[in-house]
Amino acid sequence: MQDLVIGIVIVSYGHGEDILELVKKLKKQTSSNDEIVIIDNHPGKDTYNIFKKSDIANCYTSENLGFGHACNLGVKKLNNKPDTLLFINPDASPRDDLLSAIRNVDFEKYAAVMPTIILPDGRVNTSGNVLHTSGLSWCGNLYGKPIDKPVMQETYSLSGACFAISKDWWKKLGGMDSSYFMYYEDTDLSTRISLLGGKQAVLNNVYVEHDYDFTKGKHKWLYIERNHPLYMIKTWPLSVLILLSLQNLILFVGLWFISIVQGRLLVKMKATIISIKALPSFLRARRSTQKSRVISSAEFINLLDPTINNKALSGVFNSKATNTFFIVNYKLSKVILNIFSN
Structure with a gap:
């Protein structure tokens, strides 16, 4: 569906220069009706200051109430009435076919999709997260080889690093649950899609590079x-x-x-x-x-x-x-x- 309108939301906590590079890459793929919104949670407003005089993306500052809250706010700030929403991390770098691949998804069949997230060295960061019987969730096929075939692989746990969701499904779910503040919002969203009978998939040969670090403070x-x-x-x-x-x-x-x-x-x-x-x-x-x-x-x-x-x-x-x-x-x-x- 090549006339699909995409609303892109980037949530940042600083990372102004990284986001500028990300937005430039996305703008090469956007159509005239697509829109990019940035929500900057950082009190220093460095990202906001970079984009305030720019016409390539709209940037808004927000009190830091967490990732889910910022995602919800970003969707509300979109003015282009999108059919599909794309969420992507500031430290992600999409290949040139990301938006065209999303436009080709049958969102009547799939509630949400994600690309294969890869590391800078080409190995997999996640090809759909694992949802374990313990309730823990982690990157699927971490450090493995990408499946370079044009097939869609079903998943039950999307990665918040980059995913696209039908606007109708977003409304049905009420957006992200901001009660988590950070971590598990994406797992929660995916599980609620499954609870309502929705399908999710990984676009196996569509790649987004992610500067991923497993260590946690x-x-x-x-x-x-x-x-x-x-x-x-x-x-x-x-x-x-x-x-x-x-x-x-x-x-x-x-x-x-x-x-x-x-x-x-x-x-x-x-x-x-x-x-x-x-x-x-x-x-x-x-x-x-x-x-x-x-x-x-x-x-x-x-x-x-x-x-x-x-x-x-x-x-x-x-x-x-x-x-x-x-x-x-x-x-x-x-x-x-x-x-x-x-």
């Missing part, structure tokens, strides 16, 4: 630790939570131990406190999320992957014993759900 760990259980509580069917509760209780105890070993105990404790404080609002969100769900618990568990094959992890998490434990528990849970769903 204390601030990032704080929100990953906070949001991990809240995401599960909000979006997962109760029967799935119950059936996977034993493995995940063991996992949560293990994560406390790891936080001690890695010197993150205080961060873990603070994350737990703010997670508990946020719990009432996520329980309220859960009621509406589960009420609108159209897939069964048996269908939902098929979205999850019990295996751990993450090259960025090491030790006990990637061990054969751990994988066997998760796989056996997953298969048993599937059998039980299939029995009671029939």
